[in-house]
Amino acid sequence: MQVLTLLKRIFTTAVAFGVIVSACSSDKVDEPQQPHEPDEPEVRGDVAIYVTTANLSHDLAKQAVDFSTSSNMSPTTITLNPAERYQTMDGFGAAVTGSTSYNLMQMTAEDRARFLKETFSESEGYGHSYIRIAIGCSDFSLSEYSLCDNPGIENFAMQSEERDYIIPILKEILAINPSIKIIGSPWTPPRWMKVNNLTDRQPHNSWTSGQLNPAYYQDYGRYFVKWIQALEAEGIPIYAVTPQNEPLNRGNSASLFMGWAEQQTFIKEALGPQLRTAGLETKIYVFDHNYNYDNMADQYDYPVKIYEDEEAASFVAGAAYHNYGGNRQELLDIHQQRPDKELIFTETSIGTWNDGQNLPTRLMGDMEEVALGTVNNWCRAVIVWNLMLDSDRGPNRDGGCQTCYGAVDINKNDYKAIRRNSHYYIISHLSSVVKPGATRIGTSGYTAAGVTYAAFENPDGSYAAVLLNNTNEIKRITLADGTNHFSYEVPAKSVVSYRWN
Template identity: 70%
Template structure:
């Protein structure tokens, strides 16, 4: 080969593989897409690799017309069914909304479409919001800081930030589900402990005074009704975010016995108001923060028939313990639902390094929850800024968002692992889908889950952490197709019967 020809070929290869050279910390301007044409084929495929050579790349493959003899075949089995799926998404905190509203309206619309639209984006379908402040708010506050439940009112963070953003998202995806959780009740409802019952005027820790159980239940009802007045329907609530965490910038300790008693007020209040809002208990870690008297927290509440009748199920975080706890709780209470409601990335786990985080978060967050009966997966902040804020002192000051936006222009966005793991689920698995059986090919580092959507289409999400690309064949009862899954990759498929 001549030197000139070799140089020309090398140059062409470099140009054609330009996307392969993206670094892990590269940012994309809001509104910049990965491709302009929609691929056509029997099966829609989305692919992301840790090195961003495939950046949620959409492609298509056709069914194979030859007989299948591949030893790397995954067979789905729709006759084996597990849980129904509610959705996948992220927390829309005050901080996330602040950052979103710093963007230009055009850039924000483009980002939200790419995130929440079923037709033009990832189809995120579930969000979590705070009832009052969280550690990612613009200040500490509740919705009734003046004593007396008659003083309840939405505050600036709801009216000026959260509600406007939710309305924009609902315009894109009207079927969005919303979960609400409080970080603290009004301080005038707090006491130091349930023995002394002394006032506890602090944002952090304390206990809910039993004398205010009825008022606090009314607080939830008023919040749900207030959002409904803006056309925002709340699908579910938890009584307390991280009830075993006395720290954080705003918090409350609520052991299982306290939550059980409060549910006996909250459940009837929601029911009598005709709201149809689901109630999930616990909302904390797999290991119950290593408190032996709090183990199996939700199950202990279920054992009380009066409380249990109002409870849909339990919510979990993964800051301690292992996702196998979900399977354990399902076996102890199979009639109750499970959802996963919070996880974080940050400086402590190299959270912006996609090549490191993509596989780990897909395995331990996405598959760890879904393959153990969780009906939903919700990660923490949808968007933080490049200074990891705004955040509150005493809360998480080292967290990254699912995406991070540059404070210098509020346009350049770094998309992190949590953004992709949710997108790979939400893009092909729609609310109302059922997780179904799948088996056959197995290898260390290959993990997958299959679903049948309510419209009859099939979906499969797979990760390849084997160190080499894999030609995987997927077979249903009628058709089969093959796709080469890159190493360190997540791939999502959706196809019709």
């Protein structure tokens, strides 16, 4: 009987999404993808629902309920208040690194197209809507390189990793979702632009650490412009950039130290004017690092200090954050200091250090901390780290993270079987119902320990809500929008996404 139940659940998931991916709690990635079998009728109802339970009895299962025709007296009612409006949402997604692109290119064209459609399609998938890429190498590239390794900005050129892997993958994604947003971040400038410190200014011929030589601020500004223009020439628009990934982290395999005063000057004197002169509307987000500023007291409130220079601030859309240190409440603090500036969340990782393939634990924690935790603290976007790594947690390099998992992991033996991890689920639960341009709106009514949620109004007027039930009890929760209401039994230890007109 258990076997029949399992087969029924697997078949139902295949019908709903056209591809089976394994997310079991073992370390093996050995279940093959299956073709779409459109034999059952589409799930229909007034409210579209996606459900994932920590034990995968529901695996991004698509369900539906109808509006209730009876009066609502439920004490567990969450009422949406669209008049109470917060931030506009830009989107949700993952990083398409060199490693991710390499793994995707090892798949058969048919399997890759199926996975990318499931991930990025608005009509046939989960509608992931934001991508982060590196400007040059990252710690998940196939090698260490910049786009101008020979001194002289006239030597700028896309390298083989872009030409052979990243650009082809981005084109395939854009063909599926032409409105995808892309943000770029450098891990390091060309080594000839680096110095040991800003006093001695001796050459720092290393991918790791060093500081940007102020003598090359203008060249580095042009470096960004040339990169954006080169991708746009390939039909790949760049929505935003950050001046430096993790500017307070000297230890990454590709890295650069850039304190707030340096970043402020670089933006004010070079990056901002260079983008504007080139006629580019690419947004600039500052910082791109941890909530706790790596405990460097002189770097606290890094974005706010940059904003204090009005000229620099005029070029800056807002700030980006990671969660490798500190508390997400920092987002609220920065918003309260500068409510005119945007916030986005650009990186978080799972790995062996945080039991990253233990889905029952990670799904609950990552949904609360990363997905709903950042959105409910004013973030317009949520982006996780590598979209896809292989079953050996790579390709990776010495000096980079060798213990990270991807949002999905693909079996290195056949590049066919895929395992979905918590980061794929949390992004999919957001992107499946909350569309770019949506506004986070207010709610009132039912609250309980272990129940976390956020509500939105989409650009088309539909409503969306994403709810986490991190308790051991089924919760029958009613959602009401002032006109309609409906109830749904939210399973214990689950995430549920709703969308209705």
